[in-house]
Amino acid sequence: MSTAxxxxxxxxxxxSLEEFERYVRRVLRTPVPLLxxxxxxxxxxxxxxxxxxxxxxxxxxxxxxxxxxFVGAAMVELLHTATLVHDDVVDRARERxxxxxxxxLWSERVxxxxxxxxxxxxxxxxxxxxxxxxxxxxxxxxxxxxxxxxRHVQLNRKLRLEREQYLEVIRGKTAALFAAACEIGAxxxxxxxxxxxxxxxxGEDIGIAYQLVDDVLDYTGRQQLLGKPAxxxxxxxxxxxxxxIALERMGPAERSEFLxxxxxxxxxxxxxxxxxxxxxxxxxxxxxxxARHYGERAQHALxxxxxxxxxxxxxxxxxFVLQRxx
Amino acid sequence: MSTAxxxxxxxxxxxSLEEFERYVRRVLRTPVPLLxxxxxxxxxxxxxxxxxxxxxxxxxxxxxxxxxxFVGAAMVELLHTATLVHDDVVDRARERxxxxxxxxLWSERVxxxxxxxxxxxxxxxxxxxxxxxxxxxxxxxxxxxxxxxxRHVQLNRKLRLEREQYLEVIRGKTAALFAAACEIGAxxxxxxxxxxxxxxxxGEDIGIAYQLVDDVLDYTGRQQLLGKPAxxxxxxxxxxxxxxIALERMGPAERSEFLxxxxxxxxxxxxxxxxxxxxxxxxxxxxxxxARHYGERAQHALxxxxxxxxxxxxxxxxxFVLQRxx
Numbered sequence: 001m002s003t004a005x006x007x008x009x010x011x012x013x014x015x016s017l018e019e020f021e022r023y024v025r026r027v028l029r030t031p032v033p034l035l036x037x038x039x040x041x042x043x044x045x046x047x048x049x050x051x052x053x054x055x056x057x058x059x060x061x062x063x064x065x066x067x068x069x070f071v072g073a074a075m076v077e078l079l080h081t082a083t084l085v086h087d088d089v090v091d092r093a094r095e096r097x098x099x100x101x102x103x104x105l106w107s108e109r110v111x112x113x114x115x116x117x118x119x120x121x122x123x124x125x126x127x128x129x130x131x132x133x134x135x136x137x138x139x140x141x142x143x144x145x146x147x148x149x150x151r152h153v154q155l156n157r158k159l160r161l162e163r164e165q166y167l168e169v170i171r172g173k174t175a176a177l178f179a180a181a182c183e184i185g186a187x188x189x190x191x192x193x194x195x196x197x198x199x200x201x202x203g204e205d206i207g208i209a210y211q212l213v214d215d216v217l218d219y220t221g222r223q224q225l226l227g228k229p230a231x232x233x234x235x236x237x238x239x240x241x242x243x244x245i246a247l248e249r250m251g252p253a254e255r256s257e258f259l260x261x262x263x264x265x266x267x268x269x270x271x272x273x274x275x276x277x278x279x280x281x282x283x284x285x286x287x288x289x290x291a292r293h294y295g296e297r298a299q300h301a302l303x304x305x306x307x308x309x310x311x312x313x314x315x316x317x318x319x320f321v322l323q324r325x326x
Numbered sequence: 327m328s329t330a331x332x333x334x335x336x337x338x339x340x341x342s343l344e345e346f347e348r349y350v351r352r353v354l355r356t357p358v359p360l361l362x363x364x365x366x367x368x369x370x371x372x373x374x375x376x377x378x379x380x381x382x383x384x385x386x387x388x389x390x391x392x393x394x395x396f397v398g399a400a401m402v403e404l405l406h407t408a409t410l411v412h413d414d415v416v417d418r419a420r421e422r423x424x425x426x427x428x429x430x431l432w433s434e435r436v437x438x439x440x441x442x443x444x445x446x447x448x449x450x451x452x453x454x455x456x457x458x459x460x461x462x463x464x465x466x467x468x469x470x471x472x473x474x475x476x477r478h479v480q481l482n483r484k485l486r487l488e489r490e491q492y493l494e495v496i497r498g499k500t501a502a503l504f505a506a507a508c509e510i511g512a513x514x515x516x517x518x519x520x521x522x523x524x525x526x527x528x529g530e531d532i533g534i535a536y537q538l539v540d541d542v543l544d545y546t547g548r549q550q551l552l553g554k555p556a557x558x559x560x561x562x563x564x565x566x567x568x569x570x571i572a573l574e575r576m577g578p579a580e581r582s583e584f585l586x587x588x589x590x591x592x593x594x595x596x597x598x599x600x601x602x603x604x605x606x607x608x609x610x611x612x613x614x615x616x617a618r619h620y621g622e623r624a625q626h627a628l629x630x631x632x633x634x635x636x637x638x639x640x641x642x643x644x645x646f647v648l649q650r651x652x
Binding site: 030031032033034035038082083086089090091107108109110112113114115116117119120121123124127128130132135136139140142143145146147149150151153154 | 364408443458
């Protein structure tokens with residue numbers, strides 16, 4: 001088993017990622033003091049910058065990192081941050097990764113407005129730079145993200161969700177922006193269509209794997225990796241794949257007992273019992289298996305690219321994502 | 327005094343506005359049932375379509391309405407609707423114009439996501455149609471809107487706001503999208519730069535007048551015109567121009583009594599007393615005066631354009647906006 005860390009994986013583009021921090025700060029300078037303060041707070045720590053790292057690695061794997069790569073990486077990170085800020089509003093989350101959320105520190109109003117600002121700023125960055133292809137790619141991703149979340153809300157409400165439907169939801173919710181990050185990297189390096197398509201497929205599969213691993217970690221309770229308490233999805237009555245698979249496998253009596261507890265305002269004992277059932281019926285294991293499948297498919301997509309340190313790093317990135325499983 | 331109605335003012339572009347309703351419905355068709363339902367709800371009634379009417383009139387005043395005019399008008403209306411839906415979330419508003427808000431009927435989550443979807447859909451419409459200038463104009467307007475709202479939040483919190491600062495806030499909050507609506511109309515008719523600039527100025531001034539009239543109506547309590555209870559701004563501790571002007575004119579003792587009441591959780595008696603003070607110190611009258619000034623300046627900007635029924639309609643539109651004052 002390899003021991004990839006995000007640090008080691010992104011080594012080939014480390015200088016660009018350093019420069020990226022300065023670039024984003026320049027992009028986010030505004031004449032509104034409150035906005036500057038909130039933006040400073042959101043971007044003050046380096047963060048993981050998973051998606052920009054994918055943009056830089058994709059560009060490097062196709063050719064050269066250029067100014068266009070910085071523009072694309074910034075768009076993706078601004079849009080991603082906008083969705084996090086809005087997520088915390090709708091979840092009434094007080095914390096994100098151990099720090100107070102924007103809605104907790106300021107207000108819901110400020111959080112909604114800053115999210116809108118970041119969405120618009122990301123898209124305007126592309127119009128200023130005349131990067132029309134980036135706009136096509138990212139505005140499409142934002143649309144996919146919000147409509148997939150809405151589909152999830154609806155399917156959740158009905159407590160009726162097939163495995164395929166769930167995969168469609170996370171394809172929009174999480175994978176669309178990963179795919180956009182990789183495709184934009186390729187476009188920024190003037191990649192030929194086959195490479196661009198391969199990196200888009202890679203990004204989508206990696207994004208699905210990433211979300212499935214997140215779903216698993218919610219059950220296996222590796223809090224330190226997630227920066228949030230275990231069973232958060234269960235607590236919020238969120239149907240995710242481990243639970244769906246467990247439900248498929250239960251007998252009718254067990255399923256109806258499970259759903260009875262899932263539907264009500266559950267207490268700590270309910271949570272523990274439900275989490276145990278999900279593990280016992282193999283929901284976690286089967287989801288891990290599927291995450292691995294998508295991770296491998298992502299690696300497979302990379303075979304289209306010529307060998308390079310950046311391509312190797314993208315291979316390792318897939319391992320890094322799956323490694324969080326162990 | 328003329329008796330312009332929105333119906334009579336928009337007569338020269340009535341067929342286009344009819345067609346616009348069908349066009350918007352086509353644009354908003356999605357494969358997500360919940361999203362379709364919410365969008366149907368938001369667009370089910372014809373609404374006032376003030377901004378699209380300005381787009382069509384501006385195009386007609388410069389030349390011909392074209393498919394591009396429809397694209398631009400739809401962008402503006404989608405972005406406007408997005409901001410209304412998000413406003414209702416942050417204001418925890420249960421109603422809008424007498425009907426339940428999206429957050430009241432569904433949830434805050436659904437409202438935030440639908441708002442994001444509409445923002446992205448509006449901008450994506452332009453990328454699909456390769457209308458890069460429209461994107462420049464509207465993404466800039468969205469950025470101005472959210473940053474002006476944030477400035478307002480901040481200035482409100484400090485209870486310190488100069489008249490000039492307030493005008494800057496509404497220039498971003500309300501007037502930016504009016505300016506965008508008119509400018510896009512001109513661009514869609516391939517207007518020469520001088521006409522385009524004139525219509526942009528017209529839109530901005532009309533937008534400021536429109537907001538000032540709204541601020542006045544909140545104090546004069548013409549509920550039927552606003553579709554919301556009187557003194558809503560006071561209730562929400564919102565500093566608007568009538569109040570700012572009244573504060574400027576009060577003596578120190580009155581001002582501190584006013585601010586004492588304004589700051590606390592005020593009751594019905596406080597509201598009535600404060601509203602009376604704002605009227606007594608001429609805050610409402612001075613704001614009416616300023617609204618008229620901007621309305622006239624808007625009409626003046628139109629002199630750049632050749633005479634036409636559409637230009638006359640835009641002149642009347644300014645009267646229609648101000649007429650709500652009486």
